[in-house]
Each structure stands twice: as structure tokens, then as C-alpha cells.
Amino acid sequence: MDPADRSRPRLAPVTTLPDGTSLCSWQWGNAGLNGGALFDPPLDPWIWLIPAFLIGACIGSFLNVVIYRVPLGMSVNEPKRSFCPKCSKPIPMWLNMPLISWLWLRGKCAECGAPIAFRYFAVELLTAVLCVAMWRFFPPQVVVFLWVLAALLVSITFIDAEHLIIPTGLTWAGSVIGLGACAVWPQLPVMAGTAGDWLAGLKHGGIGWIAGFFGLWLVVELGKLAFGKKAMKFDQPVEWRLKEPAGEQDPMWFVIAGEEIPWWDLFSRKTDRVLVETGDIRVDGESVGGGKLTIREMEIELPDGTVRHLSKMKSLDGTATSVVIPREAMGFGDVHLLGMIGAFFGWSGVFFSLFAASFYAIIAALIGRIGFGKQLPFGPFLALGALSWAFGGWQLWKWYLDFLGPIWTP
Numbered sequence: 001m002d003p004a005d006r007s008r009p010r011l012a013p014v015t016t017l018p019d020g021t022s023l024c025s026w027q028w029g030n031a032g033l034n035g036g037a038l039f040d041p042p043l044d045p046w047i048w049l050i051p052a053f054l055i056g057a058c059i060g061s062f063l064n065v066v067i068y069r070v071p072l073g074m075s076v077n078e079p080k081r082s083f084c085p086k087c088s089k090p091i092p093m094w095l096n097m098p099l100i101s102w103l104w105l106r107g108k109c110a111e112c113g114a115p116i117a118f119r120y121f122a123v124e125l126l127t128a129v130l131c132v133a134m135w136r137f138f139p140p141q142v143v144v145f146l147w148v149l150a151a152l153l154v155s156i157t158f159i160d161a162e163h164l165i166i167p168t169g170l171t172w173a174g175s176v177i178g179l180g181a182c183a184v185w186p187q188l189p190v191m192a193g194t195a196g197d198w199l200a201g202l203k204h205g206g207i208g209w210i211a212g213f214f215g216l217w218l219v220v221e222l223g224k225l226a227f228g229k230k231a232m233k234f235d236q237p238v239e240w241r242l243k244e245p246a247g248e249q250d251p252m253w254f255v256i257a258g259e260e261i262p263w264w265d266l267f268s269r270k271t272d273r274v275l276v277e278t279g280d281i282r283v284d285g286e287s288v289g290g291g292k293l294t295i296r297e298m299e300i301e302l303p304d305g306t307v308r309h310l311s312k313m314k315s316l317d318g319t320a321t322s323v324v325i326p327r328e329a330m331g332f333g334d335v336h337l338l339g340m341i342g343a344f345f346g347w348s349g350v351f352f353s354l355f356a357a358s359f360y361a362i363i364a365a366l367i368g369r370i371g372f373g374k375q376l377p378f379g380p381f382l383a384l385g386a387l388s389w390a391f392g393g394w395q396l397w398k399w400y401l402d403f404l405g406p407i408w409t410p
């Protein structure tokens with residue numbers, strides 16, 4: 001290492017990779033990949049973190065648009081200008097500056113005074129910090145790819161936390177960009193191992209995608225077999241009804257053959273529905289015939305195809321011979337997300353992210369007492385698991401292999 005380099009402030013110790021190069025030497029171009037020819041900053045390295053932070057804050061500002069509009073099926077381009085969700089007034093350019101505007105307006109719309117969620121500020125700050133960290137810990141040629149990854153993980157985290165969906169448009173785009181990153185910097189999918197040429201990088205990224213996608217797909221399918229859709233069949237028609245909540249905070253209940261199931265156990269995702277094979281359906285005490293009844297979170301679909309909103313009914317009951325109830329611990333969106341993580345970090349990153357995510361989810365469930373009754377989104381934990389891998393988890397993996405390697409290889 002350049003002796004003059006010692007005086008430079010550092011966020012973390014220099015990390016040496018198996019091929020003898022170090023991340024920090026790539027970072028500042030003193031040695032390694034290009035001998036400093038490609039990237040040799042004239043200024044103190046800390047200076048470069050400031051533009052990374054500002055770019056990150058701007059990306060975060062755009063992500064707020066993505067997080068709000070994509071789950072609602074709106075375009076991120078039209079309308080061009082951001083608008084207040086309450087009064088729909090477009091937000092002028094000078095009030096649309098990342099981080100600063102939220103603080104300046106003290107979290108309120110300048111037009112109507114409606115509170116602007118802290119989430120907008122948090123997303124901008126989080127993205128800015130992640131962009132700085134990516135810049136600090138990874139070589140420059142791959143940083144733009146990893147900024148896209150950070151942006152996707154932030155968007156997916158907030159969308160999944162609120163809507164319990166992961167838009168597959170985001171994960172497909174991310175998978176392609178991940179493979180591109182592996183070709184540009186073949187060390188990425190084998191952080192703890194030895195990198196090859198760009199084609200080997202692409203191969204490792206592809207293997208990672210397959211491991212992530214099909215690995216979790218298998219887990220989801222096995223989970224469905226074990227705890228999945230709960231089907232009940234009855235020899236004799238049984239009584240079923242919807243039971244009104246007792247208080248404001250209580251859920252509505254679906255009661256069948258004496259078993260009472262709370263609404264939030266049935267409908268955690270927008271696509272969830274309960275299928276009832278009915279002998280008879282009574283709406284407000286009046287029979288409307290029998291057949292296949294579909295119950296969704298807010299409405300029912302009668303056998304003849306008519307849809308009725310639950311809030312417009314006083315009572316709903318009848319008899320049934322069978323019912324199918326969804327029980328999915330994980331959705332297909334999580335499968336797509338882990339595929340995308342694999343396209344960036346290879347199969348070892350996939351396994352680390354999945355185990356770390358499960359660990360975080362259990363901790364969160366214990367601390368927050370969530371996950372009991374209410375559905376816990378898994379996407380945010382997978383995102384956190386992937387970031388844990390990127391910012392040091394792979395070193396744990398490397399140490400593990402270094403210790404256990406000689407035992408495995410004869």
C-alpha cells in the first residue's frame with residue numbers, strides 16, 4: 001500500500017480478497033484491476049462521498065414516486081410533476097428538493113397543510129446512505145449497477161410492507177441489471193471466491209438467479225403442501241355465516257361448521273379469496289340460490305357472476321359442502337426477489353440472504369409481536385439479508401470456508 005495512504009481516514013479496514021487485491025485499493029485506484037489508470041481521484045476520497053450522497057437523495061426522491069404509483073398501476077412518467085396525494089396540487093420544483101424540502105416544510109403540504117409522511121424523508125435518506133456505502137465498498141465500475149440494486153431493494157421494501165406485493169416488473173429489470181453487473185465485475189457473484197472472466201461472471205450470476213428463483217419456489221411449493229391452502233370437505237351440508245365484529249378493533253369472522261376464522265387470516269394479499277361450494281346462499285336473510293361463491297376481502301361474487309360489496313349487506317350466510325381457504329406464508333413475489341438477488345450475488349449470496357432474512361423475520365416477529373395473526377411481508381427481510389451480504393456477510397462466508405475448507409477437500 002502507498003505509505004501516504006495511511007493518513008487517509010477510512011470507514012473500514014482494507015479487505016483483502018482471495019486473489020490478493022483489496023477492495024479499498026480498487027476503490028481509490030492505487031493498485032489492483034487497472035493500476036490506477038482508470039480511476040485515480042485527485043482529491044481526498046471523502047470528497048467523493050458527497051456527490052454519491054446527493055445522487056442517492058435524488059434517486060430516493062424518484063423512488064417515492066415509484067413506491068406511491070407502481071402498486072396503484074399508475075405511470076411513473078405521467079404526470080411528470082409530483083403531486084400532493086391529498087389536494088392533488090402539483091408540487092413546484094423548488095419544493096421538490098430531496099431531504100431539504102421535507103425539513104423546510106416540516107412535513108406538511110405547502111398548499112393544503114396535509115401531513116406528508118415521514119416515509120418520504122426516510123426513503124430519500126436511506127437511499128442516499130446506501131449509495132454512499134455502495135460507493136465506499138465496491139469498485140467504481142460496478143457502482144452504478146449496485147445503485148440500481150439499492151434503489152430496487154428500497155422500493156420493494158416499502159411497497160411490500162404496505163401492499164404485501166412485490167411488482168415483478170421491478171425484479172425482472174433487476175435480474176437483467178444484476179447479470180450485467182456480473183459481466184462487468186465478475187467478482188460480484190463470487191465475493192468470497194475467485195473470479196474468472198466476464199463470461200464466468202455471467203455464468204455465476206445466472207446460477208445465482210436459478211438458485212434464488214427455483215430454490216425459493218421449491219420452498220414455497222413445499223410450504224403450500226405442508227401448511228398451504230386449507231381445504232375442508234363435508235359429507236353433509238354445514239352452516240356458514242359471516243360474523244360481525246364485536247368492537248371497532250375486532251375483525252370480521254368467517255364461521256363454518258363451528259370454526260371461527262378472523263378476516264386477516266383469510267385475506268392478507270389482494271389476490272386472496274375463499275372459495276365456497278354452497279348449497280344455499282342467503283343475502284340479508286333472502287336466498288339467492290346455490291353454487292360456487294367467491295369471498296374476497298371487500299366483496300363477494302355470487303354463482304351468477306354478480307359482485308356485491310360486503311359493506312352493502314346486513315348479513316350473509318348459508319350452507320356449504322366444501323371450502324378452500326388460502327394459507328400462504330410466502331408469495332411468488334418473494335421468489336422473484338430472491339432470483340434477482342442471486343443474479344447480483346450468486347448462489348452463496350442467495351443462501352446467505354435467505355438465512356439472514358429468516359433470522360431477521362423471526363427477531364422482528366418476536367420483538368414486534370407481528371406475524372401472529374397478521375401477515376408479515378418477507379420482501380423487506382430478503383432485502384435486508386441481501387444488503388447484509390453486500391456489506392460484510394460475504395466475509396463471514398469466506399471465514400467459514402477458510403476454516404472448514406481443508407476438512408472438505410481431501
Ligand SMILES: [Zn+2]
Pocket residue numbers: 084085086087088089109110111112113114
Ligand atoms: Zn396538499
